[in-house]
Amino acid sequence: MNNDRQNRIASWEAVQQGFRGTGYIADRAIATTVYLAWHLGKPILVEGPAGVGKTELAKTAAAFLDLELIRLQCYEGLDEAKALYEWKYGKQLLYTQLLKDKLDEIVSRDNGFSAAIDKLHRYDDIFFSRHFLEPRPLLKALENPDGAVLLVDEIDKADEEFEAFLLEILSDYQVSIPEIGTVAAVSRPFVFLTSNNTRELSEALKRRCLHLFIPYPDAALERRIVRSRVPDLPARLEKQLVSFIQQIRGLDLKKAPSISETIDWARVVVLLHAERLTSEVVRDTLHVFLKYQDDVHTVEERMPQLTTMLLRNDGG
Amino acid sequence: MDRVLEDFVTALRLSGVRISVAETLDACSAAALVGYGNRLLLKDSLGAALAKSGHEKDLFSDTFDRFFSDFTCTAALPERDDGVDREATLPEDPLSRMLLQGDQASLAAALQEAARAADIRAIRLPTQRSLYTVRILNALGIDGLDSTIRTFSGAGSGGPLAQADALQAARQELVDNVRQYVERQLDLYGRGIVNEYLEEALRKTRLSHLEQRHFEKMGELIQRLVKRLNDIHSRRRKAARRGHLDFKRTLRHNVPYGGFIFDPKWKQRKVNRPDVLVICDISRSMMRLVRFFLLFLYGLNEEILRIRTFVFCSNLIDVSDVFERYPVEVAVDRLQQGTDLPIVMGLTDYARSLDDFRLQYLNLVTRRTTVLFLGDGRNNNADPGTHVLRDIYQRCKRLVWLNPEPRPFWGTGDSEMKRFLPYCHAARECNTLDHLERVIGSLLAATRH
Numbered sequence: 001m002n003n004d005r006q007n008r009i010a011s012w013e014a015v016q017q018g019f020r021g022t023g024y025i026a027d028r029a030i031a032t033t034v035y036l037a038w039h040l041g042k043p044i045l046v047e048g049p050a051g052v053g054k055t056e057l058a059k060t061a062a063a064f065l066d067l068e069l070i071r072l073q074c075y076e077g078l079d080e081a082k083a084l085y086e087w088k089y090g091k092q093l094l095y096t097q098l099l100k101d102k103l104d105e106i107v108s109r110d111n112g113f114s115a116a117i118d119k120l121h122r123y124d125d126i127f128f129s130r131h132f133l134e135p136r137p138l139l140k141a142l143e144n145p146d147g148a149v150l151l152v153d154e155i156d157k158a159d160e161e162f163e164a165f166l167l168e169i170l171s172d173y174q175v176s177i178p179e180i181g182t183v184a185a186v187s188r189p190f191v192f193l194t195s196n197n198t199r200e201l202s203e204a205l206k207r208r209c210l211h212l213f214i215p216y217p218d219a220a221l222e223r224r225i226v227r228s229r230v231p232d233l234p235a236r237l238e239k240q241l242v243s244f245i246q247q248i249r250g251l252d253l254k255k256a257p258s259i260s261e262t263i264d265w266a267r268v269v270v271l272l273h274a275e276r277l278t279s280e281v282v283r284d285t286l287h288v289f290l291k292y293q294d295d296v297h298t299v300e301e302r303m304p305q306l307t308t309m310l311l312r313n314d315g316g
Numbered sequence: 317m318d319r320v321l322e323d324f325v326t327a328l329r330l331s332g333v334r335i336s337v338a339e340t341l342d343a344c345s346a347a348a349l350v351g352y353g354n355r356l357l358l359k360d361s362l363g364a365a366l367a368k369s370g371h372e373k374d375l376f377s378d379t380f381d382r383f384f385s386d387f388t389c390t391a392a393l394p395e396r397d398d399g400v401d402r403e404a405t406l407p408e409d410p411l412s413r414m415l416l417q418g419d420q421a422s423l424a425a426a427l428q429e430a431a432r433a434a435d436i437r438a439i440r441l442p443t444q445r446s447l448y449t450v451r452i453l454n455a456l457g458i459d460g461l462d463s464t465i466r467t468f469s470g471a472g473s474g475g476p477l478a479q480a481d482a483l484q485a486a487r488q489e490l491v492d493n494v495r496q497y498v499e500r501q502l503d504l505y506g507r508g509i510v511n512e513y514l515e516e517a518l519r520k521t522r523l524s525h526l527e528q529r530h531f532e533k534m535g536e537l538i539q540r541l542v543k544r545l546n547d548i549h550s551r552r553r554k555a556a557r558r559g560h561l562d563f564k565r566t567l568r569h570n571v572p573y574g575g576f577i578f579d580p581k582w583k584q585r586k587v588n589r590p591d592v593l594v595i596c597d598i599s600r601s602m603m604r605l606v607r608f609f610l611l612f613l614y615g616l617n618e619e620i621l622r623i624r625t626f627v628f629c630s631n632l633i634d635v636s637d638v639f640e641r642y643p644v645e646v647a648v649d650r651l652q653q654g655t656d657l658p659i660v661m662g663l664t665d666y667a668r669s670l671d672d673f674r675l676q677y678l679n680l681v682t683r684r685t686t687v688l689f690l691g692d693g694r695n696n697n698a699d700p701g702t703h704v705l706r707d708i709y710q711r712c713k714r715l716v717w718l719n720p721e722p723r724p725f726w727g728t729g730d731s732e733m734k735r736f737l738p739y740c741h742a743a744r745e746c747n748t749l750d751h752l753e754r755v756i757g758s759l760l761a762a763t764r765h
Contacts, residue, residue: 033361047370
């Protein structure tokens with residue numbers, strides 16, 4: 001199984017091919033980084049604007065390598081108890097109480113104090129065992145015997161202390177649990193971290209990762225992506241649609257549409273059975289790819305220029 | 317090939333990309349994995365291992381293209397059919413041979429080798445250009461070439477003389493080549509250093525003497541310093557949120573459950589957020605300093621610091637709401653222009669301003685307040701009103717006076733600093749970015765328990 005995976009990821013071209021098979025169009029930089037990260041055993045830190053396929057990349061990698069995807073969504077206030085494991089103190093304490101009688105039995109049979117202690121020592125592993133441990137995504141990823149793809153999504157949303165806590169996992173693939181000891185990875189997980197750059201990540205974290213920046217795609221790449229995701233879209237429409245979106249990205253918008261929005265729009269246009277992109281169709285569907293009223297206004301003002309361009313494209 | 321990679325990392329570092337040793341090792345293994353055959357592939361791989369942000373990616377791409385560009389030596393003489401049998405008269409000197417044989421490739425290689433011998437990587441400043449040009453030429457063996465030229469021209473007429481002319485021209489070309497080469501290396505290794513010098517100088521420049529064109533750069537610098545302080549102190553705050561098991565409290569809390577203990581309670585450390593009250597003199601002599609001081613202070617995380625700000629000149633007003641309503645930059649600008657503020661910008665009047673404070677805001681000063689007083693203590697020979705400062709001093713936890721003037725000037729002329737000093741827990745000279753950072757750093761450290 002493992003050999004099979006190594007073969008599958010033998011070169012960056014193989015990665016690109018394989019990803020295309022699962023419907024993800026990766027450019028050279030993406031494929032190279034995935035290839036390198038796998039062979040060097042490094043996590044990948046993926047940055048870029050929202051909706052360019054950062055999370056999708058991890059999902060695709062999991063599908064391509066036939067590994068389980070374990071996802072950890074970060075948010076402010078996320079801590080070890082929710083990310084790594086939770087120690088069930090309540091349960092532990094309750095068990096101690098319930099087993100008190102049993103303990104009395106064990107201890108009372110021996111008269112000597114030291115003999116009783118010795119006896120107790122034989123049992124103390126029970127109270128610090130996996131029974132009281134609730135594994136969370138990170139621990140699950142480390143303990144998965146086949147290895148897994150671990151996706152730490154939007155790491156920039158988590159607190160800085162959580163970032164520091166991740167360092168041990170990212171460099172050594174192990175964690176320390178005070179109650180039990182150190183848990184090392186059974187099989188090294190393939191880690192993806194994504195970030196939207198809401199804040200600067202720490203140097204220490206960046207140092208441990210390979211860095212991949214996914215920008216907005218150029219027209220040719222975007223057309224290939226749309227073609228692979230929305231195959232029903234007529235070629236002429238696809239060309240119009242992509243060049244329109246590319247134009248809009250050049251405007252001064254609060255939130256420029258990204259690939260996911262282009263795909264959504266393409267799907268909507270297919271559903272509407274539009275033959276070609278006219279200014280009416282665009283006007284009716286603006287809300288699909290623009291998420292702010294201000295942006296809608298900006299685009300509507302520019303409509304005449306934008307549609308002239310469309311018509312020109314249509315002729316050509 | 318690792319040596320080339322090492323040079324490349326040096327060039328990257330100097331252009332402003334921060335690279336650790338671990339990342340260099342990653343880059344080496346990445347290069348070993350993909351090989352040096354495909355230029356674009358190598359670029360992507362090294363980029364993934366070395367450049368870790370959008371900005372750094374741009375720097376990386378630029379440096380990569382400059383570093384791995386080909387350098388051609390145009391000095392080598394082309395083959396000519398002038399009937400002269402060059403092979404017959406080839407001189408002993410290797411440099412002359414290369415030039416006469418028109419061997420561009422080995423000439424370029426020799427140039428690289430000579431550059432390495434001259435330690436071109438150490439070049440930083442434009443003034444070092446001639447020095448390195450001469451060093452490289454010497455390492456190439458220009459002496460040998462010169463003596464060859466002399467020998468040939470001394471031979472009289474015919475073939476050798478033509479050779480000497482050709483060599484003379486080639487020599488000129490070679491010197492030009494080396495100069496260009498040094499120029500490019502300077503561009504590669506010297507670019508970041510100017511920036512670094514500037515930053516270091518700016519940190520030590522008196523804020524009041526700062527030129528307008530450096531303001532933007534100062535803003536960047538302040539942001540970096542503030543980020544560092546924020547990182548250090550916010551992390552410490554958060555660590556205090558969850559403590560150890562509080563056994564006593566757990567026992568007490570679980571008494572109602574018939575002695576069954578199952579609901580643990582935690583010890584928690586309470587962390588004080590320093591309460592800071594800033595009083596600034598914004599007379600013209602102080603304005604620059606106040607500007608940077610406030611930019612710095614308000615850049616700090618709200619979680620770390622709670623600030624109230626008062627400014628005074630002839631009278632004193634509360635401007636905390638200006639900072640709440642506008643972003644820091646805008647707020648500072650508004651202060652500077654005095655937009656919509658009931659402040660009189662006449663002569664500085666400490667007595668009146670301090671009295672304003674006593675009447676309206678003295679109750680804000682508690683045992684937990686740290687008061688930062690920013691002023692030069694120059695009161696135009698009027699009564700300084702020290703008794704109010706004494707009242708503040710007695711009520712507050714700590715009163716720190718920051719004075720932009722150097723200590724020997726305190727108390728000279730109309731400076732009343734000596735009379736304020738008894739009522740300050742600490743008084744510091746504060747007029748550069750370094751001072752600011754130190755003062756605020758110690759403020760955060762001192763008010764923490």
